Amino acid sequence: MLPTVIRRFPRALETGSGAAGRHTIVCIAATPLSSPNALTANRFARGETAFAVLAGASVAHLLNDTLQALVPSLYPMFKAAFALSFTQVGLMTLTLQLTASLLQPLVGLYTDRRPMPFSLVVGMTFTLGGLLLLAIASTFPVLLAAAGLMGIGSSIFHPESSRIARMASGGRHGFAQSFFQVGGNLGSSFGPLLAAFLVVPRGQASVAWCAPLALAAIVVLWKIGRWYQGQRDASPHPGPAGTRARRPSTTPTRAPARRVAWPLAVLAALIFSKYFYLASLSSYYTFYLITKFHLSIRAAQIDLFVFLGAVAAGTMLGGVVGDRIGVKNVIWASILGVFPFTALLPHATLFWTPILTVCIGLILASAFSAIVVYAQELVPGRVGMISGVFFGFAFGMGGLGAAVLGQLADRIGIEAVYRLCAYLPLIGLLAAFLPHVENEEWQSNR
Numbered sequence: 001m002l003p004t005v006i007r008r009f010p011r012a013l014e015t016g017s018g019a020a021g022r023h024t025i026v027c028i029a030a031t032p033l034s035s036p037n038a039l040t041a042n043r044f045a046r047g048e049t050a051f052a053v054l055a056g057a058s059v060a061h062l063l064n065d066t067l068q069a070l071v072p073s074l075y076p077m078f079k080a081a082f083a084l085s086f087t088q089v090g091l092m093t094l095t096l097q098l099t100a101s102l103l104q105p106l107v108g109l110y111t112d113r114r115p116m117p118f119s120l121v122v123g124m125t126f127t128l129g130g131l132l133l134l135a136i137a138s139t140f141p142v143l144l145a146a147a148g149l150m151g152i153g154s155s156i157f158h159p160e161s162s163r164i165a166r167m168a169s170g171g172r173h174g175f176a177q178s179f180f181q182v183g184g185n186l187g188s189s190f191g192p193l194l195a196a197f198l199v200v201p202r203g204q205a206s207v208a209w210c211a212p213l214a215l216a217a218i219v220v221l222w223k224i225g226r227w228y229q230g231q232r233d234a235s236p237h238p239g240p241a242g243t244r245a246r247r248p249s250t251t252p253t254r255a256p257a258r259r260v261a262w263p264l265a266v267l268a269a270l271i272f273s274k275y276f277y278l279a280s281l282s283s284y285y286t287f288y289l290i291t292k293f294h295l296s297i298r299a300a301q302i303d304l305f306v307f308l309g310a311v312a313a314g315t316m317l318g319g320v321v322g323d324r325i326g327v328k329n330v331i332w333a334s335i336l337g338v339f340p341f342t343a344l345l346p347h348a349t350l351f352w353t354p355i356l357t358v359c360i361g362l363i364l365a366s367a368f369s370a371i372v373v374y375a376q377e378l379v380p381g382r383v384g385m386i387s388g389v390f391f392g393f394a395f396g397m398g399g400l401g402a403a404v405l406g407q408l409a410d411r412i413g414i415e416a417v418y419r420l421c422a423y424l425p426l427i428g429l430l431a432a433f434l435p436h437v438e439n440e441e442w443q444s445n446r
Helices: 002-008 010-014 018-030 038-045 051-073 075-082 086-113 119-136 140-167 173-202 204-234 257-293 297-325 327-337 339-347 352-378 383-412 414-421 424-433 440-444
Strands: none
Touching: 051 075, 051 086, 051 119, 051 140, 051 173, 051 204, 051 257, 051 297, 075 086, 075 140, 075 173, 075 257, 075 297, 086 140, 086 257, 086 383, 119 140, 119 204, 140 173, 140 204, 140 383, 173 204, 173 297, 173 352, 257 297, 257 327, 257 352, 257 383, 257 414, 257 424, 297 327, 297 352, 327 339, 327 352, 327 424, 339 352, 339 414, 339 424, 352 383, 383 414
């Protein structure tokens, strides 16, 4: 009844007594008295950002990726305890990343059609199971099974949590996506610290001591699931999952498939470049430092933490800058701009190596949130599917890169691998072919 009043008397809303008066009228008219969640939903319709929800999603991402990062951080310990080759180390990463990458697009597509607010809790439960199995593994196949369980948990977590970040963004998509992702990057940087100061000194069984982190994440994700469910219940005519109900005149239209195919292919090539190179650092940087500079495992893991901390800072920087100067400019600068530093890294001394890797992490990491937001703008209304595809493809490239680079390291040595990988950022030249999705011409030709 009350929403009908708005449609019949639109001029009353335009000529009310000031902005405060207009907002009061809108809230009274658009909020059914029987819905406790509708007032919150109306705030997001006016473009307000739900910082508490974003913070919860980011914290959950931090806890999830801290646990995920334990696996590669413990590679030196597993390599010594199980007499693994570099190829087997790469297979562990491939298992972890492929289980995550192959399922993410399917999870995103399914939840676009059938929202599952509490699926995040299910995903974290898989991660908890993989963590406990990792603590008791006695053979290499069991290590692979543990990595696979953790990958399944990640495949469920990322598409839905990325959708929730967009729902709570209030239109600040770059900021929300980077704020969400910086939690994951911080978690990835904390993984090596947990490994260095908790697990390595006490042995493999102490991996189980990290289980309270997964339980804390489950509690946070349960609360976020309740908020998500409340948003769905408060919307009188819900649209696709992760989107608000829109009047017909404002529903976004999708560009023809042939028009978005080339930009999506370019984005995929940029993801390949970024994550193949990141695989060389996240999986093998500790081995590189130990082999070339004879560092201890703990010292090498601290340097890995510093690098991953720079990745976290770069992720946040990319989102904020992307909202100001456009996501295409951020993509262009971050992928291609890192090349001078990757070219110098194989020739650097121990003093300069951590400095160069910090620069690499800052610049390269700024690209991913911009790429996800850019892809979501290319294909509006498919937030879950797009998030799943790009998170999944990124994880898949990381796993494939670790496997390929592991075999190369067995054949030509870890230092030669870094000399080859230095040229991967040149693929960033393809960013020149990306259209400006923010301009009016692109929007009008959809």
